[in-house]
Amino acid sequence: MSEYTPLSEVGEFGLIRLINEKIELRNSSTIKGIGDDAAVLEPGEKQIVVSSDMLLEGVHFDLTFCPLKHLGYKAVAVNVSDIAAMNAKPTQITVNIALGARYTVEAVEELYEGIRLACENYKVDLVGGDTTSSHGGLVLSVTAIGEVAKGESVLRSGAKVNDLICVTGDLGAAYMGLQILEREKQAFMANPDMQPELEGKQYIVGRQLRPEARMDVVYDLKERGIKPTAMIDISDGLASELFHICKQSGVGATVYKDNLPADEQMLQTALDFNIDPLTCIMNGGEDYELLFTVPLSDHEKLKNHPDISIIGVITEESEGINLATKHGNSYPLKAQGWSHF
Amino acid sequence: MSEYTPLSEVGEFGLIRLINEKIELRNSSTIKGIGDDAAVLEPGEKQIVVSSDMLLEGVHFDLTFCPLKHLGYKAVAVNVSDIAAMNAKPTQITVNIALGARYTVEAVEELYEGIRLACENYKVDLVGGDTTSSHGGLVLSVTAIGEVAKGESVLRSGAKVNDLICVTGDLGAAYMGLQILEREKQAFMANPDMQPELEGKQYIVGRQLRPEARMDVVYDLKERGIKPTAMIDISDGLASELFHICKQSGVGATVYKDNLPADEQMLQTALDFNIDPLTCIMNGGEDYELLFTVPLSDHEKLKNHPDISIIGVITEESEGINLATKHGNSYPLKAQGWSHF
Numbered sequence: 001m002s003e004y005t006p007l008s009e010v011g012e013f014g015l016i017r018l019i020n021e022k023i024e025l026r027n028s029s030t031i032k033g034i035g036d037d038a039a040v041l042e043p044g045e046k047q048i049v050v051s052s053d054m055l056l057e058g059v060h061f062d063l064t065f066c067p068l069k070h071l072g073y074k075a076v077a078v079n080v081s082d083i084a085a086m087n088a089k090p091t092q093i094t095v096n097i098a099l100g101a102r103y104t105v106e107a108v109e110e111l112y113e114g115i116r117l118a119c120e121n122y123k124v125d126l127v128g129g130d131t132t133s134s135h136g137g138l139v140l141s142v143t144a145i146g147e148v149a150k151g152e153s154v155l156r157s158g159a160k161v162n163d164l165i166c167v168t169g170d171l172g173a174a175y176m177g178l179q180i181l182e183r184e185k186q187a188f189m190a191n192p193d194m195q196p197e198l199e200g201k202q203y204i205v206g207r208q209l210r211p212e213a214r215m216d217v218v219y220d221l222k223e224r225g226i227k228p229t230a231m232i233d234i235s236d237g238l239a240s241e242l243f244h245i246c247k248q249s250g251v252g253a254t255v256y257k258d259n260l261p262a263d264e265q266m267l268q269t270a271l272d273f274n275i276d277p278l279t280c281i282m283n284g285g286e287d288y289e290l291l292f293t294v295p296l297s298d299h300e301k302l303k304n305h306p307d308i309s310i311i312g313v314i315t316e317e318s319e320g321i322n323l324a325t326k327h328g329n330s331y332p333l334k335a336q337g338w339s340h341f
Numbered sequence: 342m343s344e345y346t347p348l349s350e351v352g353e354f355g356l357i358r359l360i361n362e363k364i365e366l367r368n369s370s371t372i373k374g375i376g377d378d379a380a381v382l383e384p385g386e387k388q389i390v391v392s393s394d395m396l397l398e399g400v401h402f403d404l405t406f407c408p409l410k411h412l413g414y415k416a417v418a419v420n421v422s423d424i425a426a427m428n429a430k431p432t433q434i435t436v437n438i439a440l441g442a443r444y445t446v447e448a449v450e451e452l453y454e455g456i457r458l459a460c461e462n463y464k465v466d467l468v469g470g471d472t473t474s475s476h477g478g479l480v481l482s483v484t485a486i487g488e489v490a491k492g493e494s495v496l497r498s499g500a501k502v503n504d505l506i507c508v509t510g511d512l513g514a515a516y517m518g519l520q521i522l523e524r525e526k527q528a529f530m531a532n533p534d535m536q537p538e539l540e541g542k543q544y545i546v547g548r549q550l551r552p553e554a555r556m557d558v559v560y561d562l563k564e565r566g567i568k569p570t571a572m573i574d575i576s577d578g579l580a581s582e583l584f585h586i587c588k589q590s591g592v593g594a595t596v597y598k599d600n601l602p603a604d605e606q607m608l609q610t611a612l613d614f615n616i617d618p619l620t621c622i623m624n625g626g627e628d629y630e631l632l633f634t635v636p637l638s639d640h641e642k643l644k645n646h647p648d649i650s651i652i653g654v655i656t657e658e659s660e661g662i663n664l665a666t667k668h669g670n671s672y673p674l675k676a677q678g679w680s681h682f
Contacts, residue, residue, distance in 0.1 A: 031388060035589070036496050037426035037574060038392035038487070047372060048389060051379035052484055053471045054437040060473070085378035096395040096482050130394045132401070136477035141437050143393055143484040146379070155377050233378060248376070 005105040015105065016131055019112050023119075023126050027091045029147065030125045039127035041092060046147040051082035057137025064188075065181045065196075068107055070209045071140070072114025078235065079144035080122045081213035081288045085233040086155075088148035090215070092127045093119070096141040098134035122215060152227070154292070159230035159249035163293040165312040166228075166302065168217045171238055172277060173266040175284030177201070177208030179273055203265045211288040217307065218290075224301050228292035237283040239333050241291050242321060249293075252319040255312035255333070258326050282323075282333070346446035356446065357472055360453050364460075364467050368432045370488065371466040380468035382433060387488040392423035398478025405529075406522045406537075409448055411550045412481070413455025419576065420485035421463045422554035422629045426574040427496075429489035431556070433468045434460070437482040439475035463556060493568070495633070500571035500590035504634040506653040507569075507643065509558045512579055513618060514607040516625030518542070518549030520614055544606045552629040558648065559631075565642050569633035578624040580674050582632050583662060590634075593660040596653035596674070599667050623664075623674070 007015060020034050032040040041048075055061060055075055063071075076093060083090040095115060099108065119126055124144070184196040198205055213233075221228065230249055232241045238260075246253050260281050270277040293314055294302065302308055312324075322330045348356060361375050373381040382389075396402060396416050404412075417434060424431040436456060440449065460467055465485070525537040539546055554574075562569065571590055573582045579601075587594050601622050611618040634655055635643065643649055653665075663671045 032494075032496065036498075037423040037572075038390040038429070038485075040427070040489075040494050041389040041391065042491070043384070043389065048382040048384065048486075049379040050382065050433070050435060050469060050484070050486065052435040052437050052469055052482070054439055054473055054480070054482055056439050056473065056475055056477075056480070058476045059439070082378040086381070088379070092391070094391060094393040094484060096393050098395055098397050098400070098480070128391060128393055132395055132397065134397055135399045139395070139397070139439070139480050139482075141393070141395055141480075141482035143391070143435060144379075145389075145391065148381075150383070153373075153381050155373065157377075231378075 007099065007101065007103055007105060007108070010105055012131060015108060018105065018109065022112070022116060025125045026123050027125050029091055030127055033125060033127040039092065039094070041145065043147050045150070047150055047153060049083055049086045049088045049146045049148060049153065050143065051079055052141070052143040053079050053082070054139065054141040056139050062185070063138070064185050066209055068110040069114035072111040073118045073210055075140045075142050076115055076118035076122065076124070077211050077213045078288060079142045080118070080124065080215065081233040081235070083144050083146035084213050084215050084218045085231050085290060086146065086148060086153050087218060087228065087231060088146035088153060090122050090124045090144055090146040092125045092145040094127060094143045095129040097129070098132050098139040100134050100137060103138070122213065154228050154231040156230050156232050156245050157248040159245050159251050159293040159314050160295070161251055161314055161316055162296050163229050163314040164296060164299060164310050165253060165255065165291070165293055165314060166308050167238065167261060167289055167291050167311050168214050168308055169287065169289040170261040170263040170266070171234065171287050171289060172270070172280030172284040173204040173207040173263050174211060174286040175280050176266045176269045177204035177206070180205055180269065181208060201265065201269065203263060204269060208286065211286065213288060214290045226294055226298050226301055228294055231290060231292035234287045234289045234291055235285060237285040238291065239282040242333070245291065245293065246321055250317050252315040252317050253312055253321045254315055254324050254330070255322070256324050259309055259311045261309040348440065348442065348444055348446060348449070351446055353472060356449060359446065359450065363453070363457060366466045367464050368466050370432055371468055374466060374468040380433065380435070382486065384488050386491070388491055388494060390424055390427045390429045390487045390489055390494065391484065392420055393482070393484040394420050394423070395480065395482040397480050403526070404479070405526050407550055409451040410455035413452040414459045414551055416481045416483050417456055417459035417463065417465070418552055418554045419629060420483045421459070421465065421556065422574040422576070424485050424487035425554050425556050425559045426572050426631060427487065427489060427494050428559060428569065428572060429487035429494060431463050431465045431485055431487045433466045433486040435468060435484045436470040438470070439473050439480040441475050441478060444479070463554065495569050495572040497571050497573050497586050498589040500586050500592050500634040500655050501636070502592055502655055502657055503637050504570050504655040505637060505640060505643070505651050506594060506596065506632070506634055506655060507649050508579065508602060508630055508632050508652050509555050509649055510628065510630040511602040511604040511607070512575065512628050512630060513611070513621030513625040514545040514548040514604050515552060515627040516621050517607045517610045518545035518547070521546055521610065522549060542606065542610065544604060545610060549627065552627065554629060555631045567635055567639050567642055569635055572631060572633035575628045575630045575632055576626060578626040579632065580623040583674070586632065586634065587662055591658050593656040593658050594653055594662045595656055595665050595671070596663070597665050600650055600652045602650040
């Protein structure tokens with residue numbers, strides 16, 4: 001007898017009850033959460049920010065190597081990351097999920113365990129959503145809502161000539177983590193007795209499976225009295241995001257290759273895979289770090305920050321977007337990003 | 342040569358540009374719409390309501406008979422319907438879509454034409470979302486945001502003993518419309534030369550393909566000085582929604598069979614299909630009419646309303662939820678709803 005419970009045994013309402021009874025509310029702006037036609041929020045004098053993202057099985061994640069708990073966490077984190085990139089504080093999320101009949105109640109509970117853990121870490125309230133069936137794979141659609149004081153939100157369009165270009169954490173690791181996971185999947189499919197070889201790759205694999213939104217940096221910048229002039233989160237890769245900021249701000253940029261932050265494990269793995277580490281850093285994507293610009297006068301407040309790298313400077317639009325090497329050479333950058341279709 | 346443009350030809354950014362350049366903003370609370378990490382809203386002193394729904398090809402719609410424009414319209418309307426059911430005014434939506442490679446640019450534009458038309462009719466701003474690829478069918482996930490003055494939102498939980506139970510429009514037609522569409526699909530699949538026979542069925546087919554959210558009733562009730570004590574929109578069927586109100590309000594209900602509003606075309610089609618019209622009315626679903634309760638003292642303000650039927654009365658919880666016939670008989674109702682799994 002299976003220890004798992006088919007969804008059909010609890011039905012839609014039973015499943016919703018199971019999910020709802022474990023939800024806690026943490027924000028005073030949440031007046032009414034799940035359980036009515038809509039949630040009711042009362043943000044007071046603040047502005048509201050709203051962001052929405054969709055993740056599909058086989059497109060954005062592979063359940064062969066992505067545990068459902070991590071997936072739930074990641075679905076929330078990537079939306080919170082968009083709220084962070086607005087310089088706002090996340091407060092509520094809604095989660096829509098579509099499930100195939102092969103899912104069990106236990107699988108859905110594992111997914112929501114990750115969602116709940118992310119809600120706890122980012123202090124957001126799950127206030128609504130839709131649970132439905134799918135004939136195909138799992139689909140997750142999350143909408144995040146945040147609050148920001150009037151005049152404090154940071155758009156992509158505010159970068160000014162001579163601003164410093166900064167990035168948090170390190171880049172390219174999530175992409176190399178995915179290469180490791182896909183290699184191990186191939187090995188497992190060729191020989192199911194094979195144990196995955198993740199020894200020494202935990203950091204980069206973790207970056208892929210369980211990214212964090214950099215809310216810590218948003219709070220930290222506020223404490224240091226720094227308000228970025230422009231900000232974006234890195235989901236498609238540094239180059240692509242830098243192009244967004246430059247285009248929307250009407251500026252150019254020079255990025256110094258030697259200042260780009262990279263983790264040792266990522267660099268080593270890129271070499272093993274014969275992939276140019278610079279490609280991982282510039283176009284890897286899914287790092288969910290923050291790319292932002294600050295006035296030159298904030299240099300003192302930021303230098304020596306253990307988790308923020310100053311990677312370049314904003315230039316006149318006519319100069320274009322360039323990568324400078326230590327030998328004084330400069331190459332125009334291309335926004336590669338990902339082609340979905 | 343095909344007159345249609347494959348998605349690969351314009352790419353993700355090209356597609357987003359195509360969609361965005363036709364978007365108009367209508368609400369002063371929309372500070373920043375599409376084009377950044379998140380939208381920025383400023384609702385002032387009001388409370389915010391948020392609702393989210395997901396529609397999947399093959400589960401919630403069938404593109405054989407549902408034109409993409411209607412689908413886009415419906416995806417917005419069903420979410421606006423949830424906002425209406427809170428007694429709120431819809432102001433913004435975000436739309437996430439996942440598309441298979443077989444979709445063309447023209448198909449996506451048709452879908453967004455429906456979305457835009459709904460935005461225009463309901464006066465809402467499209468402020469964000471995610472466009473991604475799908476290996477399976479089309480997935481649409483919409484989040485709607487609305488505003489309501491403090492103290493004016495109507496929950497499911499406020500129904501009181503002796504309140505009148507009211508419903509807008511007529512019920513069961515969307516379900517019978519679906520039966521017609523599925524019959525014609527079968528006929529078409531058996532013989533592709535067959536023309537669909539929709540003569541005399543336009544009303545019920547329209548109810549299925551292009552439902553309207555009853556914002557008109559929300560505004561009308563406000564004008565008449567009526568604030569419902571409880572309200573819900575009818576997506577799963579009258580019986581199921583009545584159970585929600587009764588359970589959350591801690592009350593019972595008696596519904597008078599003879600007062601249930603039905604359209605003549607629905608009744609005739611149900612007879613043709615040998616389906617009990619009462620089943621269509623009570624459990625049909627997808628009508629997106631409003632079910633609400635008002636104090637008995639509002640009877641004068643509501644009677645003879647051309648589009649609102651008083652269908653019953655709220656009773657003590659111990660009396661249960663019953664259907665009364667004209668011969669004085671009474672039967673306990675069952676919430677049937679739909680089993681997704």
